[in-house]
Amino acid sequence: xxxxxxxxxxxxxxxxxxxxxxxxxxxxxxxxxxxxxxxxxxxxxxxxxxxxxxxxxxxxxxxxxxxxxxxxxxxxxxxxxxxxxxxxxxxxxxxxxxxxxxxxxxxxxxxxxxxxxxxxxxxxxxxxxxxxxxxxxxxxxxxxxxxxxxxxxxxxxxxxxxxxxxxxxxxxxxxxxxxxxxxxxxxxxxxxxxxxxxxxxxxxxxxxxxxxxxxxxxxxxxxxxxxxxxxxxxxxxxxxxxxxxxxxxxxxxxxxxxxxxxxxxxxxxxxxxxxxxxxxxxxxxxxxxxxxxxxxxxxxxxxxxxxxxxxxxxxxxxxxxxxxxxxxxxxxxxxxxxxxxxxxxxxxxxxxxxxxxxxxxxxxxxxxxxxxxxxxxxxxxxxxxxxxxxxxxxxxxxxxxxxxxxxxxxxxxxxxxxxxxxxxxxxxxxxxxxxxxxxxxxxxxxxxxxxxxxxxxxxxxxxxxxxxxxxxxxxxxxxxxxxxxxxxxxxxxxxxxxxxxxxxxxxxxxxxxxxxxxxxxxxxxxxxxxxxxxxxxxxxxxxxxxxxxxxxxxxxxxxxxxxxxxxxxxxxxxxxxxxxxxxxxxxxxxx
RNA sequence: CGGGAAGUGGCUCAGCCUGGUAGAGCACCUGCUUCGGGAGCAGGGGGUCGCAGGUUCAAAUCCUGUCUUCCCGACCA
Numbered sequence: 001x002x003x004x005x006x007x008x009x010x011x012x013x014x015x016x017x018x019x020x021x022x023x024x025x026x027x028x029x030x031x032x033x034x035x036x037x038x039x040x041x042x043x044x045x046x047x048x049x050x051x052x053x054x055x056x057x058x059x060x061x062x063x064x065x066x067x068x069x070x071x072x073x074x075x076x077x078x079x080x081x082x083x084x085x086x087x088x089x090x091x092x093x094x095x096x097x098x099x100x101x102x103x104x105x106x107x108x109x110x111x112x113x114x115x116x117x118x119x120x121x122x123x124x125x126x127x128x129x130x131x132x133x134x135x136x137x138x139x140x141x142x143x144x145x146x147x148x149x150x151x152x153x154x155x156x157x158x159x160x161x162x163x164x165x166x167x168x169x170x171x172x173x174x175x176x177x178x179x180x181x182x183x184x185x186x187x188x189x190x191x192x193x194x195x196x197x198x199x200x201x202x203x204x205x206x207x208x209x210x211x212x213x214x215x216x217x218x219x220x221x222x223x224x225x226x227x228x229x230x231x232x233x234x235x236x237x238x239x240x241x242x243x244x245x246x247x248x249x250x251x252x253x254x255x256x257x258x259x260x261x262x263x264x265x266x267x268x269x270x271x272x273x274x275x276x277x278x279x280x281x282x283x284x285x286x287x288x289x290x291x292x293x294x295x296x297x298x299x300x301x302x303x304x305x306x307x308x309x310x311x312x313x314x315x316x317x318x319x320x321x322x323x324x325x326x327x328x329x330x331x332x333x334x335x336x337x338x339x340x341x342x343x344x345x346x347x348x349x350x351x352x353x354x355x356x357x358x359x360x361x362x363x364x365x366x367x368x369x370x371x372x373x374x375x376x377x378x379x380x381x382x383x384x385x386x387x388x389x390x391x392x393x394x395x396x397x398x399x400x401x402x403x404x405x406x407x408x409x410x411x412x413x414x415x416x417x418x419x420x421x422x423x424x425x426x427x428x429x430x431x432x433x434x435x436x437x438x439x440x441x442x443x444x445x446x447x448x449x450x451x452x453x454x455x456x457x458x459x460x461x462x463x464x465x466x467x468x469x470x471x472x473x474x475x476x477x478x479x480x481x482x483x484x485x486x487x488x489x490x491x492x493x494x495x496x497x498x499x500x501x502x503x504x505x506x507x508x509x510x511x512x513x514x515x516x517x518x519x520x521x522x523x524x525x526x527x528x529x530x531x532x533x534x535x536x537x538x539x540x541x542x543x544x545x546x547x548x549x550x551x552x553x554x555x556x557x558x559x560x561x562x563x564x565x566x567x568x569x570x571x572x573x574x575x576x577x578x579x580x581x582x583x584x585x586x587x588x589x590x591x
Numbered sequence: 592c593g594g595g596a597a598g599u600g601g602c603u604c605a606g607c608c609u610g611g612u613a614g615a616g617c618a619c620c621u622g623c624u625u626c627g628g629g630a631g632c633a634g635g636g637g638g639u640c641g642c643a644g645g646u647u648c649a650a651a652u653c654c655u656g657u658c659u660u661c662c663c664g665a666c667c668a
Binding site: 028029030031032033034035036037038053055056108112123127128129159161162163170218226237322336337366374430432462480496498499501528531532533534536537538540549551552553554560 | 592597601602603604617618625626627629630656659660661662663665666667668
C-alpha cells in the first residue's frame with residue numbers, strides 16, 4: 001500500500017489517510033447561526049461544526065477545526081524550518097521570578113492569568129515567551145560562535161482579555177507560533193528579521209491570505225522596528241492607512257500623513273476672551289461662530305493621565321488623538337483620559353471650556369499640525385468662555401510639538417503626492433526587532449570576537465494560528481458557507497453518495513473515495529443516510545474545494561458531477577476513477 | 592472599567608407588560624410515504640424557565656442581589 005502512495009503535498013500527514021466517513025465523523029452542523037455570533041468566521045466555523053465555545057474567549061476545536069489548525073501549523077512549521085528556525089516546546093505555566101526579572105509581572109497587570117501552586121508560590125500562564133526563551137539563552141549561550149540562533153514554538157498563549165469577541169478572533173486562550181532570533185549585533189538581527197519577514201510572506205500566501213505588510217506600533221514590546229501582517233476585513237480591529245501611489249502602509253497607530261498647509265498670518269491681535277455659554281463641543285462652537293471658530297481654527301484640548309501625571313494634549317479641532325502615538329511620544333506605559341474631577345482640580349473648568357493658554361503647571365503636548373498657527377480659538381479654562389486670536393507659539397510658550405494625530409482617509413500621503421486610504425484589518429502576524437531590551441534585563445550576554453561581554457540582540461516574531469483560520473473564512477465565504485483555500489481545507493475533496501442505499505451509487509462513491517485517498521488527497525465521504533439536499537447544504541458549509549456528487553440519476557448516464565466550491569463551476573465527468581482523478585487534479589492544480 | 596442587551600428542552604425563539612404551574616419551529620426516537628439543494632404525515636421522549644433571596648394563596652412572569660453571554664466604548668505584545 002505505501003508503495004502506491006504518491007508523494008504529494010496533500011499526503012504530508014499520512015496518519016490522516018484514515019477513514020473519513022461522515023457517518024462516523026463528529027461534525028455537528030447547524031442550520032441556524034448561534035445568536036451570539038456576529039462576524040462571518042464565527043457564524044460559519046460554528047455552523048460548519050469546526051468549533052464550539054466553552055466560555056467567553058475560550059473555544060474547543062472539533063475534528064474539522066483541528067484539521068484546519070494542523071494544516072496551518074504544518075505550513076508555518078515548514079516555512080520556519082526552511083529558514084533554519086529550530087522548534088522548541090516551552091511550558092505554558094511559568095514561575096513568577098522569570099517575569100519579575102523583566103518587570104513584566106507588574107506591567108502585564110490584569111491581562112495575565114495568575115495562580116498559586118500548593119506551596120503558595122506565584123505562577124502565571126504565559127502570555128508570550130520572551131522571558132522563558134531568553135532565560136534559556138542566558139543560561140546556555142556563551143559565545144558569539146554559537147550565534148545566530150533562531151528558536152520557535154507553536155504554543156498556547158493565555159491572555160485575560162477585557163473583552164473577548166468575534167468568535168475566534170479575540171480570545172483568551174489561543175495558539176501562537178512565536179519565534180525569537182539571537183544575534184551578536186544589529187547586522188545579524190537585520191538578517192534574521194528579513195528571513196522571518198520573507199518566511200511570513202510565504203506562510204500567508206500559502207494559506208491563501210491576501211495580506212498587507214505594514215509599519216507597526218511596537219507598544220509594550222519595545223524595540224526599534226516592527227511590522228504587522230494585516231488581512232483586510234471589517235471583522236478586524238485595526239486600521240491601516242495605505243497609499244496606492246507609493247505603497248506606503250502603516251497601522252494608524254503610527255501612520256503619518258501630509259496636511260495641506262494652513263495660512264499663518266503674523267500674530268497682530270492680542271488674545272481676548274468671549275462668552276460661549278452652553279457651547280461645549282467643537283461642533284457646537286463652530287456652528288455658533290462659523291467665521292470666527294470653524295473646527296479647523298479651534299484648538300481641541302484633551303487632558304490625559306500618563307503614568308499618573310496629568311498632561312494637556314492639543315489638537316486641531318477637527319483632528320483626533322491617536323493614543324498609541326501619545327504613548328510613544330511620552331514613553332508612558334499607562335495612558336488614559338483624565339477623569340472629570342481631575343480636570344476640574346487642575347484647570348478649574350470642565351471639558352468644553354479647556355485650553356492651554358496661561359497654563360504653566362502641566363506639560364503641554366501639541367500636535368505638529370498646530371505648529372505656528374495663529375488666529376485660533378480655544379477654551380479659557382472658565383466654564384462658558386473661550387479665547388480668540390490665539391497664536392500657538394506666542395500664547396502657549398511651553399508647547400512641546402509632536403505628531404499625536406490619527407490620520408484620516410483622504411489625507412495626503414507623507415511620502416508622495418498620493419492620497420491615503422484607511423482600511424479595517426486583522427493582525428495575523430507581527431515581527432519585531434527587539435534589540436537588547438530582554439537580554440539586558442535577563443543578563444543574556446555572550447562574548448564577542450574581541451572577548452567583550454555583549455547583550456544578545458534579539459528579534460521576536462509571532463503568528464496567530466487560529467486567526468489565520470478565521471481570517472481565511474472572513475476572506476473566503478459566501479452565503480452558504482466556507483470556501484477554504486485548498487492548502488488549509490480540512491479536505492480537498494468531498495465525495496457525496498447521494499443515495500447510499502443504491503448499490504451502484506454506493507459502489508462508485510466508495511471507489512472514488514478510496515481511489516482519491518490513494519492518489520494522495522484528503523477526502524471526506526458523505527455516506528450518511530440523509531437526503532441529497534442535506535448533503536449539499538453541509539458540503540457548502542464545510543467548504544471543501546471540490547465536491548464530487550455521486551447520484552443515481554448520474555449513474556444511469558455513467559457520470560458523476562464535480563463542483564468547484566470557489567466559483568460553483570459544475571462539470572460532468574465519466575463515472576470512473578481515472579476520469580475523476582484527472583479532473584480533480586486539474587481543478588486543484590489550477591490555483 | 593463605563594454604557595446597552597439577553598439568559599425559557601441540543602439550536603433559534605415566543606410567553607413576561609396584565610402572576611394561576613410552559614409553548615412553537617428545527618434537531619432527536621418510532622412508523623409510513625418521499626428521495627439531486629436543509630421533505631410530509633402520524634405518534635413519542637426531553638425543560639426545577641441561569642442562580643439565590645424576597646413579595647404572594649400562587650412567580651418563567653413582580654422586586655432585590657448575583658452569575659453568565661453578547662454588543663458599543665475604554666483597554667490590549
